[in-house]
Structures are given as C-alpha cells and as structure tokens.
Amino acid sequence: MNSPESEKSNDLLELLKQGDNQAYEKIYHAFSKELLLAAYKKTGDRLVAEEIVQNIFISLWERKAELNIANLPGYLFGALKFAVINHIRSLVMENKYMEYQSLNYSENDQDTHNQIELHDLSSLIEQSLNSLPEKTQEVFRLSRFQHQSTKAISTSMNISEKAVEYHITQSIKRIRAYIKNFYIFL
Incomplete structure (x- = not known):
C-alpha cells in the first residue's frame, strides 16, 4: 500500500x-x-x-x-x-x-605555456559566450565578471532569481561543452 x-x-x-x-x-x-x-x-x-x-x-x-x-x-x-x-x-x-x-615542463616553460593556455582558454570562453542568447550572456557577465549577486542581477534585469540561476547554469553548461568539444577536436 x-x-x-x-x-x-x-x-x-x-x-x-x-x-x-x-x-x-x-x-x-x-x-x-x-x-x-x-x-x-x-x-x-x-x-x-x-x-x-x-x-x-x-x-x-x-x-x-x-x-x-x-x-x-x-x-x-x-x-x-x-x-x-x-x-x-x-x-x-x-x-x-x-x-x-x-x-x-620546466618552470619557465610552464609559465609561458600557462600564459598561452590562459589566453586560449579566455578566447574560447569569449567565443562560447558570444554564441549564447544576449540575455544569457548579460546575466553570465554580470555574475562572473562583475561579481554581482543573483539578487542584484534579478533586480537590475527585472527577472526572477530562478531565471538568473537558470541563465548562469545554462551558460556554464554551454561553455563547458564548447571547451570540451574544442579539446576533443584537437
């Protein structure tokens, strides 16, 4: 029962x-x-x-x-x-x-290598962000680059906090997939 x-x-x-x-x-x-x-x-x-x-x-x-x-x-x-x-x-x-x-890698090689990887990774993140819908991009940039809280983003964009969380999660998923696909391709 x-x-x-x-x-x-x-x-x-x-x-x-x-x-x-x-x-x-x-x-x-x-x-x-x-x-x-x-x-x-x-x-x-x-x-x-x-x-x-x-x-x-x-x-x-x-x-x-x-x-x-x-x-x-x-x-x-x-x-x-x-x-x-x-x-x-x-x-x-x-x-x-x-x-x-x-x-x-030696320390000097590693520093140079890390700088190149960081630049490449930054470029990949920017490319993947540009492929997202405009609102999703804006939410992600406010959250991750400008370090605004979910509540602050919600208020400034006039959307619910759940919507902000959704946009952030979708951004992270898409960025991960984009980067993963890039490295699999290599």
Whole structure:
C-alpha cells in the first residue's frame, strides 16, 4: 500500500510531466535543502554543492516528459550520487593533468605555456559566450565578471532569481561543452 507521502510524490510527478511549474517548485522546495546538505557533505564546497543540486533540478525539468520515476526521493538522491561521483572523477583527472604538466615542463616553460593556455582558454570562453542568447550572456557577465549577486542581477534585469540561476547554469553548461568539444577536436 502506498503511503500518503508516496501518493503526493506521484501526483506531483504526474503534474510535472504535464509541465506544471507549481509542481516543479513544490518538488524543488521539498528536496533542495536536503540535497544541498548531502552534496555539501560529500564535496566540502558550497558552490560546487549548489551547482550540482541546481543541475539535478534543471535536468529534472528538461527531461520531465521522458522520465519514468517510481520513487522521487530515490531518483533525486541517486542523481546526486552520480553527480558527486562525476565531480570527484573530474577533480582526479584535473589533478592527474596538473601532475603530468609539472613533471613535463620546466618552470619557465610552464609559465609561458600557462600564459598561452590562459589566453586560449579566455578566447574560447569569449567565443562560447558570444554564441549564447544576449540575455544569457548579460546575466553570465554580470555574475562572473562583475561579481554581482543573483539578487542584484534579478533586480537590475527585472527577472526572477530562478531565471538568473537558470541563465548562469545554462551558460556554464554551454561553455563547458564548447571547451570540451574544442579539446576533443584537437
């Protein structure tokens, strides 16, 4: 027999599949703090934890129609587990790369090499930003380059804080994909 909590989750999931924003917000408010706390415990980094949780909820919204979820908390915490594993895996790869770099380049070579890489990376980021919609570009630049808070951006652009977070997350995803595709191409 299903518990009242389980039935409530199932009702919210059905509404979510139909694109109901209120159902999505209820799910977000019911689970986001717990997920954030769990993510923070595993990563030790508040910003990383927030990004992971935000990406889980964005994915939930984007894939709402195709998802077949029997246990909403199980699904969300399972997604968190895999996101944390992927984050740790990327850190391990980054550390291995840095170790390789330090073993294979002298300090002077490394300084020059780092300057070239930084310039190339800056150019790639600028190119990927220019491929984004204008509003998304503006939100990202205000957030990351001018260090404005989500609330300040929301007020100045007259959009919701959730919209600001969405634009930032989309920017980061697109920039990562752009850079990844560039390096895969090389």
